[in-house]
Amino acid sequence: MLQVALLGCGRIGRMHAEFVHAHRRARLAWAFDVHRPAAEAVAAATGARVAKEVDEVLADQAVGAALIATSTDTHVDLITRCARAGKAVFCEKPIDLDIRKVDACWAAVGNLGVPIQIGFNRRFDPSFASLARRCREGEIGEIRQVLITSRDPDIPSDDYMKVAGGLLRDMTIHDLDMARFLLPEEPVAVFATAAALIDERVRRLGEHDTAVVVLTTESGKQAVITNYRRAVYGYDQRIEVVGEKGMLKAENRHPTTVELWTAERTRARDPVLHFFIERYREAYAAELDAFVGAVLDGEPVPVSFADGRAALRLADAAYQSLATGRMVRLD
Amino acid sequence: MLQVALLGCGRIGRMHAEFVHAHRRARLAWAFDVHRPAAEAVAAATGARVAKEVDEVLADQAVGAALIATSTDTHVDLITRCARAGKAVFCEKPIDLDIRKVDACWAAVGNLGVPIQIGFNRRFDPSFASLARRCREGEIGEIRQVLITSRDPDIPSDDYMKVAGGLLRDMTIHDLDMARFLLPEEPVAVFATAAALIDERVRRLGEHDTAVVVLTTESGKQAVITNYRRAVYGYDQRIEVVGEKGMLKAENRHPTTVELWTAERTRARDPVLHFFIERYREAYAAELDAFVGAVLDGEPVPVSFADGRAALRLADAAYQSLATGRMVRLD
Amino acid sequence: MLQVALLGCGRIGRMHAEFVHAHRRARLAWAFDVHRPAAEAVAAATGARVAKEVDEVLADQAVGAALIATSTDTHVDLITRCARAGKAVFCEKPIDLDIRKVDACWAAVGNLGVPIQIGFNRRFDPSFASLARRCREGEIGEIRQVLITSRDPDIPSDDYMKVAGGLLRDMTIHDLDMARFLLPEEPVAVFATAAALIDERVRRLGEHDTAVVVLTTESGKQAVITNYRRAVYGYDQRIEVVGEKGMLKAENRHPTTVELWTAERTRARDPVLHFFIERYREAYAAELDAFVGAVLDGEPVPVSFADGRAALRLADAAYQSLATGRMVRLD
Amino acid sequence: MLQVALLGCGRIGRMHAEFVHAHRRARLAWAFDVHRPAAEAVAAATGARVAKEVDEVLADQAVGAALIATSTDTHVDLITRCARAGKAVFCEKPIDLDIRKVDACWAAVGNLGVPIQIGFNRRFDPSFASLARRCREGEIGEIRQVLITSRDPDIPSDDYMKVAGGLLRDMTIHDLDMARFLLPEEPVAVFATAAALIDERVRRLGEHDTAVVVLTTESGKQAVITNYRRAVYGYDQRIEVVGEKGMLKAENRHPTTVELWTAERTRARDPVLHFFIERYREAYAAELDAFVGAVLDGEPVPVSFADGRAALRLADAAYQSLATGRMVRLD
DSSP states (O other): EEEEEEOOOOHHHHHHHHHHHHHHHEEEEEEESSSSHHHHHHHHHHHEEEEEHHHHHHHOOOEEEEEEHHHHHHHHHHHHHHHHOEEEEOOOSOOOOHHHHHHHHHHHTTTTTEEEEEGGGGGGGGHHHHHHHHHHTTTTSSSSEEEEEEEEESSHHHHHHHHTOOHHTHHHEEEEEEEEHHHOOEEEEEEEEEEEOEEEEEETOOOEEEEEEEEETOOOOOOEEEEEEEEEEEOOEEEEEETTTTTEEEEEOOOOOOEEOOSSSBBOOOOOOOOOHHTTTTHHHHHHHHHHHHHHHTTOSSSHHHHHHHHHHHHHHHHHHHHBBOOOEEH | OEEEEEEEHHHHHHHHHHHHHHHHTEEEEEEESSSHHHHHHHHHHHEEEEEHHHHHHHHHTOOOOOEEEGGGHHHHHHHHHHHTTOOEEEOOSSSSSSSSHHHHHHHHHSSSOOEEOOOOOOOSSHHHHEEEEEEEHHOOSEEEEEEEEEEOOSSHHHHHHSSSOHHHHHHHHHHHHHHHHHSSSEEEEEEEEEESSOOOHHHHOOHHHOEEEEEEETTOOEEEEEEEOOOOOEEEEEEEEEEETEEEEEEOOOOOOEEOSHHHHHHHHOOOOHHHHHHHHHHHHHHHHHHHHHHTTTTOOOHHHHHHHHHHHHHHHHHHHHHHHHHOOOO | HHHHEEEOOOOHHHHHHHHHHTTTEEEEEEEOSSSHHHOOOHHHOOOEEEOSSSHHTTOOOOTOEEEEEOGGGGHHHHHHHHTTOEEEEEEEOOOOOOHHHHHHHHHHHTTTTOOOOOOOOGGGGGHHHHHHHHHHTTTTTTTTEEEEEEEEEEOOOOHHHHOOOOOHHHHHHHHHHHHHHSSSOOOOEEEEEEEEOOOOHHHHOOOEOOOOEEETTTOOEEEEEEEEEEOOTEEEEEEEEETTTTEEEEOOOOOOOOOOOOOOOOOOSSSOOOSHHHTTTTHHHHHHHHHHHHHHTTOOOOOOHHHHHHHHHHHHHHHHHHHHHEEOOOO | OOOEEEEOOOOOHHHHHHHHHOOOOOOEEEOOOHHHHHHHHHHHHHHHHHOOEEEEHTTTTTEEEEEEOOGGHHHHHHHHHHHHOOOEEEOSSSSEEESHHHHHHHHHHHHGGGOOOOOGGGGHHHHHHHHHHHHHHTTOSSSEEEEEEEEOOSSSOOOHHHTTOOOOHHTTHHHHHHHHHHHSSOEEEEEEEEEEOHHHHHHHHHHOOOOEEEEEEETTTTEEEESSOOTOOOEEEEEEEEEETEEEEEEOOOOOOOOOOOOSSSSSBBOOOSSSHTTTTTHHHHHHHHHHHHHHOOOOOOHHHHHHHHHHHHHHHHHHHHHHSOOEEOO
């Protein structure tokens, strides 16, 4: 039984708490949040204790793992402290928005031998995971092109955008990880183009809401990511992989299978599942299950600190491409 | 090259004329219609001659085949005269509404050795034909249940309904033929229930617009036909066959593949192809091609007089079931 | 907080236990099974106490509801005892296989004012529930025809079939309830045909594996149920409702959205969810939630004892139709 | 009635001849091919005369239009000669592989006032045309991103590739035209990446078989083209347009609507229509119809010489991007 401390009890944190609570090999021991009522709500629902400060949690020898769901700017510090306290770490993405801080963090914790898993939840979506496994098992032979469609249902608040590190580090980073997950080789070059087309708010912040990112590998394999930030029909999340022997696609998910046929429209279905909490619910449960299993059974975690760094590195290169109009080669 | 005489130049006749004209092994030699301008229009478009009377056509030794697309009440007489004149016959369904006349017709022409094909065009629909072939090739093993969905886009005029022989002889007869085409054994019993639910007009005529017909074979295999006469989303024509190793389905056809995704609806497509002229265009061309080939190459026609009789016999039994509330066994 | 006693800890019982345990307004207080280790396993997973006998549970004043998931032949006795002890009752379908016992049970408990909900779980399937709601809200106008496809993935064991009351009382009964749920009026007549086509085992038991049941209402509205007991591609559960303004359909559910496109096949998806435990998982949780809410809030239960009786009455009539070849009118 | 001369009687030419022959406002007057038997075959099937040389055709005052379906290297010369002879011109794409020759051609014929239509047939595909019309009618509001999937079923012969001008001028050029057709503004910048991943033959020729092309407009709208040259499941031709109020998609076309459901796969359909002759048959007929109508009715042709030039200009820019790794701005 893995005793888990939750650091950060916002929306994502609460969802993680629910999954820890329901997990047959894990127990939520502590809940911490700078906003104490948030931690208390989690504690009430799960039987966890409320921690006054992080050190209280770290001092508890019974705690085997910390689940970090605080704001991004605290991740590196918390990863470092938890790892030094010998706690296995599950940290929400991104590790940090500044790759130098990420590297400094790794310099501090990389040799401690503590499991650190980064929250790229989409790898655990049943459809995407099945698609990836089937690619790896050779069902469509050699992979040549990966197409990732990723559209949010709406533009975040200005406050959110101001601290999120930009579209490519906040939203696209998931797709960059997915491209790495699906491509049979590491990407070596990045091209990006992006614009603010949807809302004047975005333009005023110097931000983007519509983007294309192209990755290529050494042998010329390609991944194409298209992003858009106001898909009025719901959270549009699709993958298509083209290979030697055919294509594998993963389509969107709808709340029901009901179709309406009328004089105006046929086969009409409801909007797709609204956003990440709905769409990736099973994925969040599965990534936690994988983390708990890896920690308890001494297996490597399925999404490593290096994976978290690599996605950020690609996002940085994409911004470099935006600035220069060039395809940017990674060193 | 088969010289064809068209008898009846209404909507269906004109379409047949077009396909004869375009066929590389056939030529439209004559067009006849009691309404002469209709024949003249066909002649103008195809180079056929206008016949003043049917006998003029029958006397032309060069004519190898007659295509009968006149009103139903003339079919039996024309089949008999054409067959006696040695012309191969293609006759629109139904042969007649009265099975005694059908039997009398066969008594007169059955031993003349003239090819007679009945216009059950749906057997030639590319999707239904493919499904039937795959069933016969054993792709889903032994067939156990056949489900036929058949819905018209709207209720015909009162004038049409008054002479059409009733829903089950006019509309369902196509589905009864399809059931025979797909079942691995002949149906031996028929159950039907029907109602007038859609339009007061239908009720006033003592007619039906919504029906279920169930057929069973000696070994217990089942076919289910559901009919409805005002599918506002278009002509709904689907088949589903359940067998030992799985299911084969043929779905509806849409004018385009375009999907609309909005805040209200996703995957929404246009209404399906409106009615038989649009939906079964390829089927009409293919049944003519099969007829021309059979006649010129001396092969049996793919839909025989006996097939035409059998479907009517089933429709009659269905009416008997309606009247008695019993499953009616065919002799 | 509703304290619930689980009677019967087999496969279905264990699943109910899980949902009671997770419910925020319910607590599993007792687990009982004639096979004690089954009850102990449930108790271990949920913190419930193991009851040595049913009376121990009934005597506990804190218990507000009994969840009956024992074998069918015990339902009537347990419903009666629980209701007399003042416990709200949730009972798995069917109430009994013998309508006289059902009526006797109701004579005993009908005036006690105790909530009794029958486990027709499919009404709570998100897709079917959505379809039913949209029908009721008039989205397709007046309902004319309901088509229910219901195919099991495989034939049960001989032991199961011997006590299950026959295909129409065991499997079709769910579809009969669904037809009643969707039709805007009560069915007044029933036709059925059935055969043993799939497996010699079925024939030897005098049972059926392939069936068609047709229901009609007073005004002529129709429901068609087609059953088949070895759909090799998975548990096939679909509904189609045809109405004045169009059609509403609910399609099957697949484990993932992945499609395979190869030189042989395109758009190919995995088999559908295997059987009721997978397909109706959300439905089981939702029916429990509705029951808990109804009991605690003093609302009527959504599926009543009368609903349980009505479905059995239709199944009995269907067997009468099988025996006579007639459409059987309900009194 | 427009009298048409066909120049070039290869595969595409023969198909055009068939559509001219069937057109109610056009007649095929002449067929010419450097390989005379090809012209004779067309003549036999349509009643056209065989021309010994092009000048014979140009001298015929009755000829109103020339349909140029010869090899690409002859297009510019034939356009020029036909236009100077006062014949309306329909010319297969591309105008030429060398933009200087294209410009010289325009210098020669641009002010003659002769209708010249270029054969970008895909604009006339019923699904793509419907999608484009609906975009223009504002059904999804302002357009932000256009995604074009375009995959050939297989790699052409070495001989073909040697003269085709490269993947981007031969295959992608259709998609570049489609991007222009769908984007609400002209593209002003082009990025491309391409590789030879499928077949060693392609690499040996210095050619590509897998590519991504990104276009942007002045306001930042984006089009993404993905190409692949061995889609084993058939000719994959799809479009997706993302806009303010939703998305419009056009999907692939299959020969039938049949689905196979087995223990291994469900919803499995046949491969998609094999290649352009099958997939774009209706489009070829419709572009001819549009040409005939424009010429006879004195309307502007729907795809102009300038459109032909613009697509080539984009392909050239894409090659420049390939060479430099930069996004290339058009002047």
